[in-house]
Amino acid sequence: MKSSNNRQWFEAYWEKAFRNASKKPPDAVWDKINAELAGSEISGYKKRIVFFKWLAAASVLLAVGMGFYSLYYDRNNLNSESPVVQTNIADDTDKMDSKANTFQSEDNRKSRTEDLAGKEVLSQHDIALNATEMTKGNTGISDVPMNAELLSEKPNNTSSRYVAENDVAIAHNRNNRSDAYDQATMPGSHMTALPESIATIWVSSSMKKPDLPVDYMYKRPVVPVNFKNKKKKQPLQLYAGLNFSTGMFDPNFEGGSPESFNNADLAMFSSYSARTLNTVNVADDAVISNESYLPDISYSYGINMGARVAGRWVLRGGVSYIKANTIANTSAYYQDNSNNEKYPVLKSVNYQNDGVVEIRQTEGLQFDNTFEFASVPIKAGYIVLDKKLNLTLFGGVSSEFFLKNTITQKNDLTNVYENDRGSESPYRPVYFNGSLSTALGYTIAGHYRLSVEPGYRMALSSFTKDSFVLTGRPDAFYLNFGLSYWFK
Amino acid sequence: MESEYRELVESCVRDDRKAQREMYDLFAGKMYVLCLRYAISQQEAEDVLQESFIKVFKNIKKFRGDSRLGYWIKRIVVNTALNHRRNKLYMYPMVDVDEIHQNVGHDKVFSDYGYEELLSMISELPSGCRIIFNLYAIDGYGHKEIAKKLGISEGTSKSQYSRAKMLLQKKISGEQLKDYEKFK
Numbered sequence: 001m002k003s004s005n006n007r008q009w010f011e012a013y014w015e016k017a018f019r020n021a022s023k024k025p026p027d028a029v030w031d032k033i034n035a036e037l038a039g040s041e042i043s044g045y046k047k048r049i050v051f052f053k054w055l056a057a058a059s060v061l062l063a064v065g066m067g068f069y070s071l072y073y074d075r076n077n078l079n080s081e082s083p084v085v086q087t088n089i090a091d092d093t094d095k096m097d098s099k100a101n102t103f104q105s106e107d108n109r110k111s112r113t114e115d116l117a118g119k120e121v122l123s124q125h126d127i128a129l130n131a132t133e134m135t136k137g138n139t140g141i142s143d144v145p146m147n148a149e150l151l152s153e154k155p156n157n158t159s160s161r162y163v164a165e166n167d168v169a170i171a172h173n174r175n176n177r178s179d180a181y182d183q184a185t186m187p188g189s190h191m192t193a194l195p196e197s198i199a200t201i202w203v204s205s206s207m208k209k210p211d212l213p214v215d216y217m218y219k220r221p222v223v224p225v226n227f228k229n230k231k232k233k234q235p236l237q238l239y240a241g242l243n244f245s246t247g248m249f250d251p252n253f254e255g256g257s258p259e260s261f262n263n264a265d266l267a268m269f270s271s272y273s274a275r276t277l278n279t280v281n282v283a284d285d286a287v288i289s290n291e292s293y294l295p296d297i298s299y300s301y302g303i304n305m306g307a308r309v310a311g312r313w314v315l316r317g318g319v320s321y322i323k324a325n326t327i328a329n330t331s332a333y334y335q336d337n338s339n340n341e342k343y344p345v346l347k348s349v350n351y352q353n354d355g356v357v358e359i360r361q362t363e364g365l366q367f368d369n370t371f372e373f374a375s376v377p378i379k380a381g382y383i384v385l386d387k388k389l390n391l392t393l394f395g396g397v398s399s400e401f402f403l404k405n406t407i408t409q410k411n412d413l414t415n416v417y418e419n420d421r422g423s424e425s426p427y428r429p430v431y432f433n434g435s436l437s438t439a440l441g442y443t444i445a446g447h448y449r450l451s452v453e454p455g456y457r458m459a460l461s462s463f464t465k466d467s468f469v470l471t472g473r474p475d476a477f478y479l480n481f482g483l484s485y486w487f488k
Numbered sequence: 489m490e491s492e493y494r495e496l497v498e499s500c501v502r503d504d505r506k507a508q509r510e511m512y513d514l515f516a517g518k519m520y521v522l523c524l525r526y527a528i529s530q531q532e533a534e535d536v537l538q539e540s541f542i543k544v545f546k547n548i549k550k551f552r553g554d555s556r557l558g559y560w561i562k563r564i565v566v567n568t569a570l571n572h573r574r575n576k577l578y579m580y581p582m583v584d585v586d587e588i589h590q591n592v593g594h595d596k597v598f599s600d601y602g603y604e605e606l607l608s609m610i611s612e613l614p615s616g617c618r619i620i621f622n623l624y625a626i627d628g629y630g631h632k633e634i635a636k637k638l639g640i641s642e643g644t645s646k647s648q649y650s651r652a653k654m655l656l657q658k659k660i661s662g663e664q665l666k667d668y669e670k671f672k
């Protein structure tokens with residue numbers, strides 16, 4: 001028991017001896033903590049920037065990939081694009097009259113025989129003749145290539161003359177072609193139907209693109225009915241929509257140097273004539289104000305209108321409100337002792353006061369430095385993928401009309417400071433941006449389109465006035481979300 | 489959450505540097521002494537303090553207010569100090585020693601020492617038993633918890649503590665004897 005009491009007394013003594021023990025750590029410890037916290041904040045901002053950069057890069061890769069896919073798909077899908085397209089050959093062409101082929105010249109037959117025997121590439125003669133050979137009718141003469149599909153649909157309509165579509169049947173199997181040719185062109189023979197499986201073919205990209213089929217009776221090209229109208233003019237498609245975007249706005253301020261103040265040498269008055277401080281006292285022997293800026297999350301919203309102007313080209317314009325946030329750091333502030341107003345020592349703060357002002361230094365003052373703009377962009381876009389899921393590459397310029405700059409300290413140590421559009425403002429009334437973006441859209445119910453559009457926007461001109469000590473060419477990575485209605 | 493610190497904590501959650509500085513000023517002094525007890529040098533104590541407060545500010549949003557703010561910070565500092573010393577801890581013998589009974593009879597002779605003198609005595613203890621002494625006698629951890637934290641057996645914790653206690657008592661006895669001889 002005694003031992004136990006001793007232990008309790010012993011521990012209680014030590015615990016009590018250290019309970020309120022306190023010793024001020026060296027100032028360097030806080031400086032290191034402060035620096036590390038600032039570093040981790042910067043790291044956080046960098047991570048956000050990296051996220052938007054990767055997003056932009058990924059979208060460009062996606063666009064390029066889908067573009068290549070789209071091109072490859074279009075090249076191969078010639079049944080809707082190429083003048084040489086397949087058609088079906090009917091099974092019931094066995095009664096094709098050989099007289100229909102008697103107009104073929106011997107020269108043409110030789111030419112075709114050589115061609116079919118020695119080449120994979122079909123000449124326009126083959127195309128015209130294949131169709132002509134399939135002509136079913138008792139006229140014996142056909143001045144246009146016949147559409148075999150029509151033949152199959154109307155096997156009994158032997159007197160009709162059919163106008164060929166652009167699409168002319170081509171038998172790709174050399175043997176079958178030869179057989180068909182031989183049977184169809186030899187006097188007295190009947191054309192044998194080609195198996196349906198080989199009747200429909202894809203024309204490879206290496207095949208020579210034929211010109212118009214030739215009428216071998218009159219030795220003139222046959223103009224299909226809809227050949228000239230193949231490239232239809234698309235009606236102007238208009239659309240209007242709403243957009244919201246978020247991103248990282250970096251003012252990219254350059255120039256200037258830390259401001260130093262002391263009572264003996266108030267250098268500030270020579271450097272910053274805009275300030276009219278009647279009497280200034282520097283709290284410490286010397287105050288040095290380091291200012292720096294970090295990007296922060298910004299957002300914008302607005303309306304846009306656009307039109308599909310030609311083929312795959314679109315134009316888009318609109319107007320948006322942009323609230324671009326940055327973080328400003330400084331280590332000094334003004335204090336008006338008459339009314340206790342406080343304002344940060346920042347180069348963009350043109351503080352004017354007739355009273356007694358004191359400049360004080362403090363650690364790690366952080367401000368929300370917010371810019372507001374009205375943006376009027378105009379963009380041109382190329383539609384890479386034009387399906388329900390669509391992809392458009394945009395490039396364009398925008399005019400950014402400066403509205404207001406607000407500097408707010410996070411815990412209200414200082415008063416809110418504003419730069420408006422007046423002549424005292426260090427910012428230009430308008431500056432210009434260039435932008436690149438990729439819009440991935442999805443069409444809903446035919447008229448509505450939802451889109452996600454990552455992009456990059458960069459100033460083409462400085463948004464600060466020449467007279468201002470800092471130069472800023474802002475840039476931003478952003479992600480735009482849009483909903484548009486397409487008028488059709 | 490203690491109402492007196494509610495606003496301060498909320499400001500720190502918003503990464504308000506001024507509030508962080510205020511919190512640091514409130515607790516850094518006590519925590520620095522704590523770091524000095526665990527560390528083998530002043531430099532190491534400063535490093536532990538710095539690391540601890542960075543952890544505090546980065547994790548302040550996790551502070552739910554179900555314990556006192558000072559106690560929450562103290563636990564972070566203790567854990568950081570232990571992590572800092574963990575690799576070096578086992579450079580010193582950390583084995584069971586025979587139970588040392590406190591029969592020296594000088595328990596009450598050091599009642600007038602200030603914390604700085606006591607700190608000096610602690611700093612002369614071997615690293616292993618110094619940490620256990622700090623945890624058990626001053627910071628209020630039980631042997632079971634110490635064993636778990638340090639990855640040792642409960643018996644080792646107890647024996648190392650007894651060893652630390654004996655060394656401290658001898659140290660104090662020696663100091664008393666010197667004073668007595670000087671006086672004589």
